[in-house]
Amino acid sequence: MSRIVRPYGDATGDGMVQLSFTLPVAAGRRADGAAAQLARRMGIDPAMVVHSRAMGPRFTFFVVYGRANHVVDLDAVEVVEQDFPLLTDKEIESRVRDRLRRPVVVVGACIGTDAHTVGIDAILNVKGFAGHKGLEHLAAFEVHNLGAQVPVPDLVESALERRADAVLVSQVVTQRDAHLANVAEMTAAFREAFPRQRRPLLVVGGPRFDESAAASLGVDRVFGRGTTPGEVASYLVHRLVPEPEEGRSHAASH
Amino acid sequence: MSRIVRPYGDATGDGMVQLSFTLPVAAGRRADGAAAQLARRMGIDPAMVVHSRAMGPRFTFFVVYGRANHVVDLDAVEVVEQDFPLLTDKEIESRVRDRLRRPVVVVGACIGTDAHTVGIDAILNVKGFAGHKGLEHLAAFEVHNLGAQVPVPDLVESALERRADAVLVSQVVTQRDAHLANVAEMTAAFREAFPRQRRPLLVVGGPRFDESAAASLGVDRVFGRGTTPGEVASYLVHRLVPEPEEGRSHAASH
């Protein structure tokens, strides 16, 4: 099987894509030309500007169709493969009971000014998500969900107080990269408050995160849209209560 | 005013664009990664894969949002500016009456297997387009509209017979570049049938043509989507019945 693929409109290899955007230029032939230029710079050639619409005197919206000349190299795809086994509830319960002999302590919050709790609640609360129950539902976890708009210092304090094994942070609002700024503030605070060895596992999640950005964000793991509680539970157990052969990358140590 | 602009999402310079396409890969994390890779290769970074949907086991459809890092250089935009004055009906009538002293003879057709006559009818027939009446409506033009699916040899013959000043060809179906093939066949036939000097003006039109492609298509002019009869009439008069100061690039000579 070929490891190089192209976009598919209605035939293999046709490379066809659809694009839309606004340019801050007045509508007209020149604007259409500008749109075609942008599309070509993006590697779309031929580019058909199939729709352009004036939005007031200074902006024009475009729809472009065309052939993207870039290919996708499937071997070079960066993807966070699920690098841990998905465990059943039963496996999680027994592993934690037998090996850790106490519940994994999890502190969760929406930090900064973000008040979107539905995502973190979906992971943590019994109610869960899309038919999967949240971590609370398992005896293997002791969950402290601090809710919305939690200031970072409060989160750190709570993590210290509860002796958290893992801190789960949700960020949904991404305008002006608020989520990145908040996560940076959070990791800095944890680095300051905890010695390296005792720092809880830092996990962030939210629909607009790039799952491959954990290292650059300075966290242990990032979860994106559609995450299920089971994935998070499995990951936490994998990292905190590893099977002997799995290695002890970040086993719970207190 | 800056001559470099970027796409505009909701703030100047944010560069935001929307993109959708299908890849021939099974849905999943790897597919999402492949989509992100393609977007990045197109210069979109960060690229957010906000939607992916399996279409059967072998294809996945994606919607991507992100920041395009390409800029538009307005000075480098290729555009066929309207390089002729837009004339009123009255100007056209009097110019042709006074200077050519006979109507401009126009032969029009949809060639090849294309049966989409609405576009060429819009330009030629009285009924016209979007409130503008077609060329037939002016005494300045003698219009022969041959209709749909006209074989190129028939078109050439008709042009010879009518002593056409201009031949107007419409092409709407573009699948497998049918329009390009048909235009190539047409220009070749006209080159063969007419000495250079007596060859009628060759004009092609249709919604998917790139107006800047006249030279590469070997025609005198290309008209794209939304063309009005007035533009075509003005262009024909400009080329065939030039004002003295306009130069005689292709004046009607028989």
Add this chain to the structure above:
Amino acid sequence: MTLLDLDPGVVTRARDLAARAGRPVVDLATAHTTVSIERAVLRLAGLEGADHEGTPWVNRLVDAVRAQVGLEHGVALPVWDALARQRREGGADDDPLLRLAQRAAAGELDLRVPEGRSATAATRAAVRAARAGVRTIDRQRRVRERMLERLPVTHRPLVYLIVATGNIHEDVPQAQAAARAGADVIAVIRSTGQSLLDFVPEGATTEGFAGTYATQENFRIMRAALDDVSRELGRYVRLTNYASGLCMPEIAALAGLERLDMMLNDSMYGILFRDINPVRTFTDQHFARQVHARAGIIINTGEDNYLTTADAVEAAHTVTVSQLLNEYFAHQAGLADWQLGLGHAFEIDPAIPDSFRIELAHALLARELFPDAPLKWMPPTKHMTGDIFRGYLLDGFFTLAGALTGQGILLVGMMTEAVVTPWLSDRDLALQGVRYVLDAAGGLHEDFRPAPGGLIVTRAHQVLDEAVDLLGRIADEGLLTAIGDGTFGLMRRPEAGGRGRDGVAVRAPDYLNPVCEVLAEPVVGEGPR
């Protein structure tokens, strides 16, 4: 359902006028034959294949007959007469008809119009041969009926989707994907030029423009692929193609032989939109419909097309007129009401105030005029633009109008209508949109009660009245004159003009069409569905 409170008197009057306008055309059709009808006869008698240039043997043989003895007697008499002689002459003969055609092509054949006993013998042999073909059609019909029992599709509308890659081998997976995603009917659009070809191409084809050639082999491949996916899904997926253009009768025959389930088949489309000669079209059409009637195929008519060249409000009554004419012609050819997928479309300029309600008026009028016909409801095309978002929304409202007015066959609209032939993803998105509307609002027709005397009711009455007026005019001046005047779709098509005129012949008194003879025999085991 009588939401519009139509006056039964006016409705009856409309049908009477349609009959008055249509009768002379049926007489015309039954007084002529065409090369394609005669080729269809040979196809049903079992003549398949093409020569090394790709010219089908049926063309070779019909051309030979026409050259030697003229078309007016039909091909059956000269051909079966020649066959009898060929048999007598001896020689390898596992496919005598093919050999005859080959000999005709080689110019080795001496044809004549038999008389007396030879004629009687030729007639009997020809009818026997035709009966074999018709039996195959009957068998396919029964296969369909059985499959529909085992893999039933009870919901309405049937969701109808187009594939058009140009390559039958790309069409197959796309059609199967569409079926899996919810399509009930798959139409394989034909290559742009096919309708003007005076022969049916042969074999599996991979190179079409904006569509795939309709060939017997392509029909067979697609029907088999859809049978597979039907079984997988537990739901019979119907196949559609186009019995239109210069080869309408042959395509109709092939459709019956290969178990297609619906066919685009309009009485005037070829005249108006392909500039095919009117007499040729009406003659072909009558024969094609007789074959469809026998095959249990649902025909889809093409009124929607008028609204792509004429205005959907101004010309609304021309749609109604054409539906009534199509109904009349269909009945004359033996089609039952359940086989009449009369066409209409959601083509009103969306910028017009109340456009959606006017659409409802038109759609409901069709529904109430033809209560037992499935009706084919076509999506917006003309007013679709490169604004794919707007287009997606418009398609959603089109679907809603279909659900509110009980349309039977819903052609799925594509957001890229103004841009490209549909992509894989366009179809998937479109089906998703249809599902949303039908699932979320499909039952809303229960709550849809046009206000008495309101815009919808008034508009529907107005269109019907205009239709009656126009029918009156057509009945008086003749349908062919009306077509010549640009009554339909603003296209003017004079009776003497158009392509394919020379393939028409007036039937001689001894004209024989063995297929028509067989079709006139009583059938066993027929039943609606």
Add this chain to the structure above:
Amino acid sequence: MTLLDLDPGVVTRARDLAARAGRPVVDLATAHTTVSIERAVLRLAGLEGADHEGTPWVNRLVDAVRAQVGLEHGVALPVWDALARQRREGGADDDPLLRLAQRAAAGELDLRVPEGRSATAATRAAVRAARAGVRTIDRQRRVRERMLERLPVTHRPLVYLIVATGNIHEDVPQAQAAARAGADVIAVIRSTGQSLLDFVPEGATTEGFAGTYATQENFRIMRAALDDVSRELGRYVRLTNYASGLCMPEIAALAGLERLDMMLNDSMYGILFRDINPVRTFTDQHFARQVHARAGIIINTGEDNYLTTADAVEAAHTVTVSQLLNEYFAHQAGLADWQLGLGHAFEIDPAIPDSFRIELAHALLARELFPDAPLKWMPPTKHMTGDIFRGYLLDGFFTLAGALTGQGILLVGMMTEAVVTPWLSDRDLALQGVRYVLDAAGGLHEDFRPAPGGLIVTRAHQVLDEAVDLLGRIADEGLLTAIGDGTFGLMRRPEAGGRGRDGVAVRAPDYLNPVCEVLAEPVVGEGPR
């Protein structure tokens, strides 16, 4: 319109129960004051501006009062008493209140609760000062009424659109563009964190997250910009912001002073979705609504939000219950029915069969329960995904539901709901979609007659019955208990919890709120609209 055939007895019972459940809360609200109410008093009395750290002078002064004499008497008595003394002490005094605040901030002020003649004098002076503020509100209301006469907006629904760039100077052109493209109401969303700030930021602001700070100057800038565009368009474009969060009363006052036209103002939103203390919220809310009532502002309540955290079918009756409570509280604060933009939303999972008809049932129930309220109809958010095409279609059906059920204020849905705060093009596309639906199908309500005993009618009755049951329970156990139990939006908020509790004080017997005094005086020239 009585399409649902609701039992008037059940409706009356629902209102009676809402009154029983609400009464104790109104008593609670009028028995308390809050820091923000007191700051609102100072604002209406003319105290503007902030210190070099950006802390508003109203905060400085209220904090000083609270520190020195407590909040329970209100700030008016100590402040105007101190002002009287300041006047007597002499000094530069073109803005004595400001000087007082500055002195308080510098710790130079000695405050006391005046008694006897000093109290009477302070009361009189405070009321006079408050009256000036209320007169400005009255003047602004008259300006709005005059502008609405000259630049009338008679169509319904009002098309309501959000801008949210974070930068007031980017908001202005976007708002104007939206108005030109058809928006009747512009809402400027607030920066995510503002609701938890216990002060109102000052000045024009350019840095907000997912919204722009609500400041008096931003209000002024945007109102002026919309006045310009209103004149240009010949149609008064309304401005909306959020009287919500810890500063609800102050924002309400600023909205009146700067002629905002609608305000998001819910009795429970702050409790449920910002974890603000219930007593604080209810107390703030009562005062804020009194100000809104006087300003002729339409409030928009927040029931739609419940359906983002709870299921829209299961929790449908909680919306009805909350609407009835919001109505009761609003009436108690003096708001008229035409000022009640009660909220609800199109948030049913589109995958549910008949989801659209169930939406119609819910929307029609609200319409028939509150026939004189404008009703705020919110678009799908929760079930929007990155599939922007599907989202665009869903938004179209949302608009249709609004038109079919006569909603007064239509919040325009965005196809990018699940992705980003709206782009310029999203708004433009969205308005185009709204225009299509309203123009093409806006009149369809004439033809919409829910089948008697059908799904829509049955569902509406069921929701009303469930609402009555729940109201009964709440009336018995108390609203605060119900909120603590997670009755609304599945959020549990105990009475003692939440932010801002320490800004609440029980009113002392001598508590004076000069604004409330003025609001209780009869007004001249008031009239709906």
